Structures are given as C-alpha cells and as structure tokens.
Amino acid sequence: MNDSALELLLDNHDIKPTANRFLVARTLHDAEQPLSLLELEAIIGTVDKSTILRTLNLFRENHLVHVIEGGDGCVRYEICQSHHHDEDEDAHLHFFCEKCGQTICLSDKHIPQIELPDGYITHSANFMIKGLCPKCAKKIH
Ligand SMILES: [Zn+2]
Ligand SMILES: [Zn+2]
Incomplete structure (x- = not known):
C-alpha cells in the first residue's frame, strides 16, 4: 500500500494523519503480522511508548485495527483490511x-459465526x- 492509499485509509476511519499516526499505521501495515506495543516500539524507535499507545487506542476506537488477545498474554494489533x-x-x-x-494471521480462515443466546450483542471476536508454526514444527521432527 503506498503512502497516499494509507493516508486515505486513515481518512476513511476519521483519523487525521499526523506524522506519528502515519508511522504507526505504516509499521503495522508493513509487518504483515500482528504486533504488540513492545514490538511496535522496538521497530519504530523514534516515538515514545505512551504516544504509540494513545495512537493505538485511537485506531481501535475508529476500527482501523483489530485487537488480538491471547498468545503470550500481550495484546497485539493489526490493520483491519x-x-x-x-x-x-x-x-x-x-x-x-x-x-x-x-x-x-491466517487471513483466509474466517472466524466461524457462533449463534449466541438471546440478548447477547457481539462487538468483536x-x-x-x-x-x-511450520518452521518450528520442522525443527522438532
Ligand atoms: Zn490477522
Ligand atoms: Zn514458530
């Protein structure tokens, strides 16, 4: 995705593309796998953790990112396509x-639709x- 397409994506989510926001979105997009706050901080280097976290929270509120829980207990973020x-x-x-x-990301494996009991409203899953993973599985056998 080129810079103007990424800027448009931010714009489509009502996010004003400041330099920092753009950088966080660019990093998440280019990573091609979900990143935790620590991983983002390590890659970006020039933006402090609280700014990254504020940016991620804004992205989350505006549905630009998926928030992925589980794994090692770190929350990870990815650009929603x-x-x-x-x-x-x-x-x-x-x-x-x-x-x-x-x-x-198992991008072509969709989350199955689960029918919930009456009264429940799903926001995310x-x-x-x-x-x-295939690489690690190979090392063992
Ligand atoms: Zn994913
Ligand atoms: Zn592995």
Whole structure:
C-alpha cells in the first residue's frame, strides 16, 4: 500500500494523519503480522511508548485495527483490511506459535459465526489457535 492509499485509509476511519499516526499505521501495515506495543516500539524507535499507545487506542476506537488477545498474554494489533464499517469481513483466525512466540494471521480462515443466546450483542471476536508454526514444527521432527 503506498503512502497516499494509507493516508486515505486513515481518512476513511476519521483519523487525521499526523506524522506519528502515519508511522504507526505504516509499521503495522508493513509487518504483515500482528504486533504488540513492545514490538511496535522496538521497530519504530523514534516515538515514545505512551504516544504509540494513545495512537493505538485511537485506531481501535475508529476500527482501523483489530485487537488480538491471547498468545503470550500481550495484546497485539493489526490493520483491519475490512472494506465495510459495519460488517468486518476481515475477521480471521490467528495462530500463536508457542516456540518462537510469533502471532501469525491466517487471513483466509474466517472466524466461524457462533449463534449466541438471546440478548447477547457481539462487538468483536478473537479466535486464537496455539501450537507450533511450520518452521518450528520442522525443527522438532
Ligand atoms: Zn514458530
Ligand atoms: Zn490477522
């Protein structure tokens, strides 16, 4: 995604593209896997943690990112590739490798629709599978 497309994406989510916001969005987009606050901080280097966290919270409120829980207990963030505001067709499974600690997007594996009992309203869903990624599984066998 080029800079103007990324700027448009921020704009579409009602986020004013300041330099820091742009940098955080760019880093998340280029990573191609969900990143934790610490991982983001390590990659970006020039922006302090509280600014990154504020930016992530804004992204979360404006539905620009998915928040992924599970794995090693760190919350991770990824850019939502959904094309609709109300319906998130990008909700997909994630895999946490217990050996190398990576959280991997299984982008074409969609979260199954679960019918909830009456009265429950879903806002988001997390579906995390844990085990060994192909690289780590190979090392063991
Ligand atoms: Zn692994
Ligand atoms: Zn993902």
